[in-house]
Amino acid sequence: MIAHSEEQPSRPKPQSFTVKVLRKNGPGQPSYWAYFTIPYEPELNVISVLQKIAARGEEDGGKKCSPVCWDCNCLEEVCGACTMVINGRVRQSCSALVDRLLDEDGATIELRPMTKFPVVRDLMVDRSRMFQALKKVKAWVPVDGYYDLGPGPKQSMAAQEASYPLSECMTCGCCVESCPQFSKIELEQQSSESAEAFAERKEAEYDENFIGPHAISQVVLFNMNPTGEMNKRERMDAVTEEGGIQVCGNAQNCVSVCPKHIPLTRSIAKVGRDATFHTLKKWFDWS
Numbered sequence: 429m430i431a432h433s434e435e436q437p438s439r440p441k442p443q444s445f446t447v448k449v450l451r452k453n454g455p456g457q458p459s460y461w462a463y464f465t466i467p468y469e470p471e472l473n474v475i476s477v478l479q480k481i482a483a484r485g486e487e488d489g490g491k492k493c494s495p496v497c498w499d500c501n502c503l504e505e506v507c508g509a510c511t512m513v514i515n516g517r518v519r520q521s522c523s524a525l526v527d528r529l530l531d532e533d534g535a536t537i538e539l540r541p542m543t544k545f546p547v548v549r550d551l552m553v554d555r556s557r558m559f560q561a562l563k564k565v566k567a568w569v570p571v572d573g574y575y576d577l578g579p580g581p582k583q584s585m586a587a588q589e590a591s592y593p594l595s596e597c598m599t600c601g602c603c604v605e606s607c608p609q610f611s612k613i614e615l616e617q618q619s620s621e622s623a624e625a626f627a628e629r630k631e632a633e634y635d636e637n638f639i640g641p642h643a644i645s646q647v648v649l650f651n652m653n654p655t656g657e658m659n660k661r662e663r664m665d666a667v668t669e670e671g672g673i674q675v676c677g678n679a680q681n682c683v684s685v686c687p688k689h690i691p692l693t694r695s696i697a698k699v700g701r702d703a704t705f706h707t708l709k710k711w712f713d714w715s
């Protein structure tokens with residue numbers, strides 16, 4: 429086994445540790461802190477701690493409470509659903525190890541929902557704006573059909589190697605949480621508004637605002653795909669509209685928090701260059 433010289437020696441573990449959770453019963457409700465003291469066990473992650481809290485059913489001091497609500501799916505840092513702010517750092521709760529958090533931050537673990545999305549309940553947020561951005565930029569390869577289309581065009585090894593890291597995006601939200609240009613949008617359904625009309629209004633509002641670095645990076649991924657390339661023009665139209673690449677202030681916070689180490693600033697620079705060509709080409713076509 430290779431020892432990492434930069435690894436900090438682990439601290440002696442406490443007998444118990446406190447988990448401080450920023451809770452909220454639903455949209456429009458006030459937030460409040462709840463405290464749970466959990467007996468220490470080795471090799472817990474934040475999700476197993478939340479499961480222990482759910483099984484206990486009461487806060488410190490004996491007050492009965494409902495289980496803390498959170499989102500998760502894969503439990504191996506692939507789906508992105510369990511993202512939250514843990515001890516001030518946005519990350520996935522399934523890969524946040526309690527031993528490491530206690531070593532780094534002492535005997536309290538603070539859990540908050542991400543701040544750039546509407547809170548559904550407790551630590552669960554509505555990330556649909558991120559998926560709407562992927563819809564806007566057509567982040568897919570259109571291969572649906574009623575008959576066998578045969579094998580697609582070949583992609584060189586170099587192109588595969590360049591696109592693979594971009595394909596690892598799990599729409600987790602870490603990049604947009606850290607992005608100063610991505611502001612929270614939280615709309616309320618009016619009493620006279622149907623669910624469909626509300627969903628439409630939300631999508632229109634999302635489309636007018638910054639799509640975020642994750643969507644910009646997917647533009648690069650699908651434009652470089654030999655089949656996906658046929659929608660390049662529509663993607664470039666979308667990414668140069670209101671809420672597109674021009675909103676990025678190049679602060680580069682996004683790249684430093686991406687758990688998949690996706691080269692987001694490289695993607696942003698590439699789309700920026702392509703956007704200039706695309707706009708010039710449109711002017712030229714129109715002249």
Ligand code: SF4
Pocket residue numbers: 508596597598599600601602603604641642645685686687688689690692
């Ligand atoms: S680019 Fe990285 S941080 Fe952003 S959503 Fe994808 S995986 Fe998460």
Ligand code: SF4
Pocket residue numbers: 606607608609610640641675676677678679680681682683692693696
């Ligand atoms: S580089 Fe652009 S997308 Fe990334 S954090 Fe900065 S403003 Fe946001």
Ligand code: FES
Pocket residue numbers: 499500501502503504505506507508509510511520521522523
């Ligand atoms: S549960 Fe899928 S990333 Fe954590």
